[in-house]
Amino acid sequence: MTTLTEAVTTGSSGEELLRHPVPEQYRAAFVRAEDTELFTGVEDKDVRKSLHVGDVPMPELAPDEVLVGVMASAINYNTVWSAMFEPLPTFGFLKHLASQGGWHARHDQPYHVLGSDASGVVVRVGSAVQHWKPGDHVVIATAHVNDQEPASHADSMLGEDQRAWGFETNFGGLADYTVVRASQLLPKAAHLSWEEAAVNPLCAATAYRMLVSDRGARMKQGDVVLIWGASGGLGSYAVQFVRNGGGTSIGVVSSPEKAEILAGLGCDVVIDRTEIEQGDPGSLQRPEGWKRLGKAIRKAVGEDPHIVFEHVGKATFAASVFLARRGGTVVTCGSSTGYQHQFDNRYLWMKLKRIIGSHGANLQEQWETNRLIQQGRVVPALSAVYRLDEVAEAARSIQTNRHIGKVGVLCLAPEPGLGITDPATRARIGEDRLHAFRAADGGR
Structure with missing residues (x-):
């Protein structure tokens, strides 16, 4: 352990952190360029074979960047994609970014440090950084944007130079240290532990933009919202936003255990898709399955969904287009x-439905989401916690859909439950609510 790492983990002040040198190397989870053909012709692309943990060189800090000591991170599906080298190896993203020259050239390495969620402590700031200083407790928003691009000043997610940090950039959050732009930082909710805070930024803000933002479905009070994968990372936050916004949530899950969790989270109607499939997992890709699900929805709430919250893709998209009501929205x-989605376009054009593409969240949407988390109106979907050395197994649990909610990863934090600086707010919210997903997944 370096002296800086020890200072971070013991809660040293910002002034004390500045006294310790930045290490030349740090521990990180990464994939290697030499392994990109590892799964060619292989059916089970087991990410435990491609994800590695070891030391990598510390990158130099650009003027608008911040070095964060990562206390905890999380697994997202983009980590699984990266480790499977699908749909393309992410090294192509890194080379494209590096081709812009200057500070971007650092990203083209024979390794890719992954991770698009993190909480931690600021240890260094670049010369152009405002508002943040060493010692600040932060969480990290996913969008890596170019503030000198005109489109970014309308909506940063529309910028052509917008990227997903830790997926389309190097030096991600599954590591002891990470390099991010100052425009990615948000204040950590003081009532949450490091791992509880780390799991929120990507999924919570993505769900917020999809449902609440004026760039998404613009959910209003009374809307019926169908949520696929409602017990997963994205879906569990969608359920909370629908509840907060006065809508009616219909969560689709794949087991009775997941259905029980959703009921505790406040989901109005929970449908176990295995009951709809009736022993045929492919039926939801055919009209007979769509109609059975539509009948179950109408029986439960008396009407069709105003909004379908879609992120599953090929297996559900045709059903989503069918199930949305006349004039409804699939986001x-x-x-x-x-x-590669196939759907019957007659249900789209003849019933005047809309499909909205949504990606990530801009900084304002991230800030609004984080504010709701700080207030306790949205709680973490953390179900399990692994150590960084166990990151491959953690990613495998996502790959094989064994998880519920979000899977956290301890980096510099030596154990779960640390980092809580506002116990009064935590007591007001209640441990039962904050731990709903942990209890369901056995509390790992």
């Missing part, structure tokens, strides 16, 4: 089961 941010 999508991903395709975990495949990108």
